Amino acid sequence: MFELEKPTPLQQIYAPLFLEKGVEVFLKREDLIDVDISGNKWRKLKYNLIQASELGFQKILTFGGAYSNHIAATAAACKRFGFESVGIIRGEELNANSNPTLRQATEYGMNLKFITRSDYQHRDDKVWINDLSEKYQAFVVPEGGSNEAALKGVKELVDEIDINFDYILCPIGTGGTLAGIIQGLVAKQKALGISCLKGEGYLEQMVQGLTKKTESWALIHNYHFGGYARFDSHLIGFINQFYEAHGIPLDPIYTGKMMYGFFDLLKKGKFPDGSRVICVHTGGLQGIAGFNAQHNDLLKT
Ligand SMILES: Cc1ncc(COP(=O)(O)O)c(C=O)c1O
Structure with missing residues (x-):
């Protein structure tokens, strides 16, 4: 009874940087799960x-x-x-x-x-x-x-991924999405959460409290751009460029920060040659209209 269309697509994306660093990158298009309940x-x-x-x-x-x-x-x-x-x-x-x-x-x-x-x-x-x-x-x-019931649902998105991978990334707000993803990891797979707000320490506790697992995950706090809903011209430029290059919109609060962080970490050599990386596009695109209304249509649509 409580079903939406799924599984969501796993879309490989290509960029010169991925070739240079020897990584394969896929987006789990959770944004496509439903127009309104994304x-x-x-x-x-x-x-x-x-x-x-x-x-x-x-x-x-x-x-x-x-x-x-x-x-x-x-x-x-x-x-x-x-x-x-x-x-x-x-x-x-x-x-x-x-x-x-x-x-x-x-x-x-x-x-x-x-x-x-x-x-x-x-x-x-x-x-x-x-x-x-x-x-x-x-x-x-x-x-x-974000609660225990949420983890069970989020784990299902990992279960749907039918290729081997080394890393899976997602944006972090309250920690429930990462905690659910962690529940679905096998073998040496690692989950990385890009924090979209200032919450070092507190967010680790949140995730830890939900997942109970201590290994195979980490939070990265370098890409919140000053806090929740904060942004600068680099972030906006990146999101607009990403949209032009791949035809995939990112929101400025969550997925834009995750992908910006991923590209930067990759540039800095944080992913070994040969890695296969999944980035979870968690949706949030409804927020773009409100953001553009407030900020002079900064984001291309
Ligand atoms: C689009 C989007 N991505 C990621 C997150 C972060 O997920 P979580 O709160 O489970 O960390 C949220 C909000 O919570 C969101 O709206």
């Missing part, structure tokens, strides 16, 4: 929705910022699979018309509740969450959708 968002939601349904819930409640991919995807998934949805949004100054993400979530029927940044700090507080669950009679999914 990428890692669906993988993380799938078993949460199944659990909610088994427990008899008809409503899903979750949390996010003003441009949250998770909010957009949860609203769309709930509509698709017959749940009502509530989104607790950080920022009491916002409204359902503030940007394309919030407008779209509202169109999908999500009931948006805008709260102060200080109230939003309680989003992981069990008592507060229980109160919300009771108040709205809703199954609560954490911010970013």
